[in-house]
Each structure stands twice: as structure tokens, then as C-alpha cells.
Amino acid sequence: MPTFPAVRPSALLAILLACAGLPARAATVPDTLAQRLAACISCHAREEKRDAYFPRIAGKPAGYLYNQLLNFRAGRRNYPLMTYMVAHQSDAYLAEMADYFSRLAPSYPPLAGQSASATQAQLARGQTLVEQGDAERKIPACTACHGATLGGVQPAIPGLLGLPGDYINAQFGAWRNHTRHAAAPDCMAGIAERLSVTDVAAISQWLSRQPVPADVHPAARPARPLPLACGSMADSAQRP
Template identity: 85%
Template sequence: MVSSPALCRAALLAILLGSSGHTVAAPVPDTLAQRLAACISCHAREEKRDAYFPRIAGKPAGYLYNQLLNFREGRRNYPLMTYMVAHQSDAYLAEMADYFSRLAPSYPPLAGQQASATAAQLERGQALVEHGDAARKIPACTACHGASLGGVQPAIPGLLGLPADYINAQFGAWRNHTRRAAAPDCMAEIAGRLSEPDVAAISQWLSRQPPAAAHVAARPARPLPLECGSMPAAARP
């Protein structure tokens, strides 16, 4: 009996692979986790990580969704992120946000990523985080980000477990108008009221706080001190 061409090709391929000692690789599963594995290479949960890549695991899905939209729509500027989300639909960005929001956050030590700080600087940072500065209409960070600073649903991120350099950089982006959010942009308004020493004090104090006890609150404990466009923008498709 004459074999079919397809069978002949299959037999030839088996002979070639067998003679070379190579094996056929197993197919890669098409899952959301597999597609988003590249994100972990930057937003890793391991100890060795770049100070300017934030942890995203466990943050509110609405917040993550807003940030993906902001990169896609040009309100945030980082070429690699813009390239990755430029042609993604709202629905797919929402899937990505949901996936990372369900991952358990890990907080390895930030040793080597903290600049020296004076006692007076840390005291000032704590005062601003916990009480704000009423004279300059600066609300406490806890008034929006929750008493534990772990974030608030649906769209306010946690502030702990982040390097001081990253926090400084984000405040700088708001102050320089290179980072924006849905209007009204409450963080841009607050950042404009803070002095550079205040920003440094806040970032140094926050980066030194143990994040283990932080948790995402289900809702704000009281009305937010400023109107934030990010809250309604977090309504995902």
C-alpha cells in the first residue's frame, strides 16, 4: 500500500528529529497568565528589582485599569508600556487589571533602595501622611489611601512596599505635568501644593513602613477631601 503524502512527511520528520536528538517542544498554553508573564519580568515580586518599577500585585483592579488606560491614551508616558497597550481594547485591559489585582502581593526587603534620611525629615513625612497640612490645604495621605495605606476600592492604590525613588518620581511627574489622570486630577493638585522637601519627606517615611499589615479597604471611610476623576473612571467594561 502506498502511504499518503501526509504520512510520509510525518515519518520523515520523526526520522530527522530522532537522528538529531531533538525533541518536539510541548505547545505553550494560551492562558492569561502565560500572556502576562512578560509583565512579571519588570514588575517582579523577587528581591532584585528596579526601583522605578512598582509592584502591581494585589492593587485594586480599578486603579490598574485606569493606569493601563492612561498609558494608552497618553496621560502617562513610558514608551514600553505605551507600546504594550497601544492596540489593546478596554475589555482586554480590564482583564489584565483583574488578573493582577487577584495576585497575592509580596514585599521583599527594599534594602539598598533607600537614601539616608534625618529624624526631622521622617517626622515631617509622617505628619504629612497621617495629618496633612491644613494651612496649605494638603489632605493626609490616609484620608484617601486608607488608614493602613493599603489602598481603597475601586481605584485608590496602596502606598507601602514602594521604593522612595519611585514615589519621588511619581510626584515629580505630577508636578511637571508629565503624568496625568482623569479630570479632575486630584493628585496633580495635591502634588502642586507640596514643596520638594515635603515630597522627599513623604517618600522617605512611606518607603520605611512595613507593608505586611496594609490591606485594601472596601470603600472610603469618609468622603474624599478632593474630587477625583479616577474614581468614576474606574468603572470597567
Template identity: 50%
Template sequence: MRACTACHKSTGIRIDEGYVPRIEGKPAGYLFNQLVHFREHRRTNATMNHLVEWMSDDYMAAIADWFGDQQPPYPDPAAPPEREVLRERGEQLVRAGDPERDIPACQACHGERLAGVRPDIPGLIGLPEHYIAGQLGAWRVGHRQASEPDCMATIVERLDERDVEAVAAWLASRPLPADTRPATGPARDLPMRCGSVERPGS
């Protein structure tokens, strides 16, 4: 796995084109799905698309399992947003969602601690603001896609630019929970169908 960790450092790494996220400790099912999405060009990154082009499912599953088992410390969170309205809107969307616009809370899927839920839902802790905003933007323009039904694409369609800014800033400033490992679950029904967490026959 040393070839992967050259870019995917334990603290993530900022590059001219954006940010390479930490993948250690994320649920193995989620990591496997992302490798499949890169292989099938549902996600667009020239390096990743090339690296996984000829990888078998078994090989990618082994990679995902190895990284999912690693638990190095997370970097410190960012400072909270200075604007009160941004802090309040971000907290609302993450904790409660926006029922009037049919936007579920981030915690409804990503877990109460926002550390993710095994086997398929990633954590949102330890990520910088610009990366979170960039991924939501990638869903908005179709550069990032997931298995159908693509629940994140549906949610992002209901967010405006201010919502994206608020969620990204508030999540990036969250103190790390005492237990940063993904929960096991899902402990409750998800608020909508999501192809990346569904199993055949489910």
C-alpha cells in the same frame, strides 16, 4: 500574564531608567485606569504606551482583574530617614496633611493602612523611596496625569521639594501592616474630587 511579570516582579525591579513597580494586589480599578492612561498618553513610558496602544477596554480589564487578585508577600521596608526633621515632616503629611496649605493626608485617600482602597485607590506600601519621589515629580512636570479633576496633580502643586523627599522617605520605611490587602470603600468621603475614582453620574 507572563509577559507582564517579566518586568513587574512581585518585589518590583530596579532598572537603569528607574523602577518597574509591583502591580500584583493593587485594586483592579486602579490598574485598569493606569492602562487607559498609558493608552491615552496621560502617562509617559515608551514601552507601556506601545504595549497597550491597541488593547480594548475588555482586554485591559481582564489584565487588571487578574493582577488585582494576586497577593504575594511584599519586600521588607527601607530604613527610616536618618534626619529627624524629615521623619517628622513625612509622618505629618502622611497622617495629618498640612491644613494651612490645604494638603490632605495621604491616609485620607490611600487608607489607614496605606494599603489602598478598592476599587480605584492604590496602596503606598512596599514602594521604594526613589519611585515614590519619581511619581510625585512626574505629576509636578506633567509626565503623569490622571482623569480630570486630577486630584494628585493638585496636591503635588502644593508640595515643595522637601515635602516630596519627606513623604517618599517616610512611606518607604513603613512596616508592613498585618493585612496588606486593599480596604473596601471608600469608607469615608474623600477630601477633594478625584476623576479617577468617580463613576458616571457621581
């Protein structure tokens, strides 16, 4: 059986870079948080040719981002790549990641074509649910938690504007199918259970068609007590 000489790690890296068409000096990069999180930005912050299932995370409340990282690590959210990335990270480092992205200014390009058509009746139903809810089925308005401008609320409620309809629809589907969870009490799981499939489609279609104001940002605090108990708000208060 043939034997091969030992290769120093630095030499091996140079070989790999050469095969990739990169100069060896590209191996020397600054060890900054921005550099370490560049892989996240490649999926979550690109404005052109973005996959509809990768949401923007720039500018979202740090508490919300931290909670989602915890949820992936704990198995309450299921996406193998994210689970792998955070599996062995400490709470403190996840909090640092969340803080970094919360400070980035989000960028919203003009509304692009939608992946699905919507009738006026469907959009009207979506607007009603977002702005008024459905008292008979104990469904609060989206604005009651996510803010009057739907820009989110500190410390842990995300904005709902600038998200693709497919992504919003998929998240509701995950809650309805019990494949996405949050800290108990899981307020969104309860709401998703009360919404019909047609209502979910109406909400996702209406939200995804709304322009994003230039000055949209998370509110400093809820304007009034939240209509439902939400474990995520409590979790964010205990972050490192």
C-alpha cells in the same frame, strides 16, 4: 543578487529557538492569560534585584490598574514600553489584565537599604504629611484617601506601602512637571503642586521605610467622603 528559499514560519521559529539554546517544543505553550502576562510579571513582581522604578502591581485594586492602563494608552502617562504594549488593546482586554493582577497576592520582602539617607526631622515631616496633611496649604493626609493603613481603597485608590522611595519621588516629580496626568479632575496633580520639593522627599522617605503588615489589603470602600474630587474614581466605575 542571491535568492533564498522560502522558510515556513514554524521552521523559522525552530531556528530562532535553536539559536537561543531552547528546544523546539518550547514553542508550544498554553494560551492562558497568565502566560500572556508573564512579561509584566518579570518586571513588576520579581522581589530580588528589582528596579526601583517598577512598582509592585499585584493585589492593587483592579480599578486603579485599569485606569493606569488607560492612562498609558491615552498618553496621560509616559513610558514608551507601556504605551507600546497597550496601544492597540481593547478596553475589555485591559480590564481583564487589571482583574488578573488584582487577584494576585503581593509579596513584600524585608525592607532593604534605602537609596538616600534621611534625617529624623525629615522623617517626622513625612509622617505628619502622610497622617495629618497640611491644612494651611489645603493638602489632605495621605491616609484620608489611601486608607488608614495605607493599603489602598476599592475600587481605584492604590496602596502606598512596599514602594521604593525613588519610585514615589519620581511619580510626584512627574505630576509636578506635568508629564503624568489622570482623568479630570486630577486630584493628585493638585496635591503635588502644593507640595514643596522637600515635602515630596520627606513623604517618599517615610513611606518607603514603613513595614508592610502581613494582612494589608485595599479597604472595601472609603471610610468617609474623599477630601477632593477625583476623576479616577469615576473612571473606574465605568470600566467594562
